[in-house]
Amino acid sequence: MATLLYSLAMLGHFVLFLHIPLSVISVSFKIDQFKSNDSTILYQGDAVVVGGEILLSDPGFTCHVGRAIYRDPIPIWDSETAKVTDFITHFSFTIDTRAAPRYGSGIAFFLAPSGFQIPPNSAGGFLGLYNKTYSNSLANQIVHVEFDTNINDWDPPYEHVGININSVISSNYTRLNISLHDGDLADVWISYNSTIRILNVSWKYQNTSTLSENTTLSYPIDLITVLPQQATVGFSSTTGAFIERHAVSSWEFNSTLDMKPTSESNGNKFSVIVGVTVSVGGLTLVAIIAFVVLWRLVEKKRKTEKENLDEVNLTSINDYLERGARPRRFSQKLLVMATNNFSNERKLGQGGFGAVYRGNIQDLDLNIAVKKISRGSRQGRKEYITEVKIISRLRHRNLVQLIGWCHDKGELLLDYEFMSNGSLDSHLFGKRSPLAWTVRYNIALGLGSALLYLHEEGEQCVVHRDIKSSNIMLDSNFNVKLGDFGLARLMDHELGAQTTRLVGTLGYLAPEYINTGRASKESDVFSFGVVALEIATGRVSRTSMEKESHKGLVDWVWDLYGSGQLLKGVDAKLQSNFDKKTS
Secondary structure: OHHHHHHHHHHHHHHHHOOOOOOEEEEEEEEOOOOOOOOOEEEEEOOEEEOOEEEEEOOOOOOOEEEEEEOOOEEOEOOOOOOEOEEEEEEEEEEEOOOOOOOOOEEEEEEEEOOOOOOOOOOHHHOOOOOOOOOEOOOOOOEEEEEEOOOOOOOOOOOEEEEEEOEOOEEEEEEOOOOOOOOOOEEEEEEEEOOOOEEEEEEEEOOOOOOOOOOEEEEEOOHHHOOOOEEEEEEEEEOOOOOOEEEEEEEEEEEEEEOOOOOOOOHHHHHHHHHHHHHHOHHHHHHHHHHHHHHHHHHHHHHHHHHHHHHHHHHHHHHHHHHOOOOEEOOHHHHHHHOOOOOHHHEEEEOOOEEEEEEEEHHHOEEEEEEEEOOOOHHHHHHHHHHHHHHOOOOOOOEOOEEEEEOOOOOOEEEEEOOOOOEHHHHHOOOOOOOOHHHHHHHHHHHHHHHHHHHHOOOOEEEOOOOOHHHEEEOOOOOEEEOOOOOOEEEOOOOOOEEOOOOOOOOOOOHHHHHHOEEOHHHHHHHHHHHHHHHHHOOOOOOOOEOOOOEOHHHHHHHHHHOOOHHHHOOHHHOOOOOOOOO
16 A cells, blocks of 8 residues: 555656656757858858868958857846756967967957947957946956956057956956967867856867967856856957958867756646646545655664764774774774864864864873864865875875874864964964075975875875865974875876866865866865965965955966065065075
8 A cells, every 4th residue: 555655656756746847957059160041050140161160260351250159048047946066167279460460459258248249339358248338337248368468558568368257357357478378279178167157268289379378267256146047159350450360170168057946936837736736636635644754764874874984984093093003993982182172272274174273182292283174074074084095094294193182072183283373374374473485495395295295106196185274284393294185086197187066275276176076186286386386485375465456376477476575575575685596
């Protein structure tokens, strides 16, 4: 009988489910060659298809506008759930200046309201998206990425790649040397991560890219405050008083918007649902009751299995650690005494999943730092297990050493060697005396040595995934000790980057890691480079260097380098006491 009721209940829910809208909306297309008779792409203004490419602007004419857009609107956000789409697009294009001494104006990838038409008088620096009246208006609903080849009054004093929001004025930008890349095919990747609300741009040229160029850009944008629920997506380019040729060769786009099922006010669907509900009658109520009971049983079983699995993992950690000579197991009672019952006076810092306390084990005359994982934090427990498994097998002079551990009575505790000079960020950005240049230089070398060991010198590659100044500790002689391996991953040397969920700290994450979710040795090295810039400049990576453009540390230093003023970025607290050869 119970089986029959359950089967009928599931049948009733299945019938109802057929009339509930899907909860995920995806848009995906890939075009390797454009055709004039393909209705997927709509052409506006002067845009035409020539030889499998979209020729957006004819190089024979000034003050022309060409646009190409995807025919269907793209869902951007959902009004009921306030969820925002994730998207990534990859396209290739060329800008050909025809070797002219002056040229312009540029090409843009844009998102705008569905049905958005070419504004009048929008040629030249307006890129077919704005005009003089609406060049910087809150009434606009436009996000675009521009490859701007003509310097206008509102532009930086050089050609640039920019991220723009409702304005011809770029919110963030970096230098572009179009004369170097004249006629070369550019590959561009633009992605939006709705979790962290960041738009990322990266690009490369097939034959003319150089290591000295910055080819990444990012900017925080909440699309729900800028764009309507559905948007047009495409390309726009213009010529002004000068000419150049803009052609798009290929385009790929993928977006996903997660939405919960919404109620339908449509009369037909509503009638069908009511009809089905009435016909099923009391069966629906039985189905609901059966579903709730079943759900509770399943959840209870799942919770029990998770708790059992956690205990199995902790037991396996016990066995794993106790087989080795170190680290050693400390009792909870001993660590409570060592930290004065984890008093606030002993607290060294607070993290996302717990706090760190200074302790002293009198019998051993040993100063330690005790990381106490917050009770009930499943992520903290997961990081605890990860950290123990990874750091207990590592031995290097520039890594924090795990001395002991404890998981008794629901407490998860890790015991490290105490670092008397604290973390690097407290010296760079706090109120302590500024570090001398030689000390900073040695810190950078020590961190590099730690990374070399993690990436290349072990049986498996260890990718840290959270290298930042607050995770770099300094001993009494200011020697580097890299710590916090809760987010680290073991990888085979041959496999390279692995797809994982995005973790780490904004400001230190490599653009390709944000775009793809693939953590790698290279993404660690990018984070190392950001820390090196913090060491040299004394500036926090996540702070805007220029309030009017919201430039981050990396872009700010790139601009100094491009303008030949790199040494202006050195920390002013050093008062010119630094070695130019190592800076």
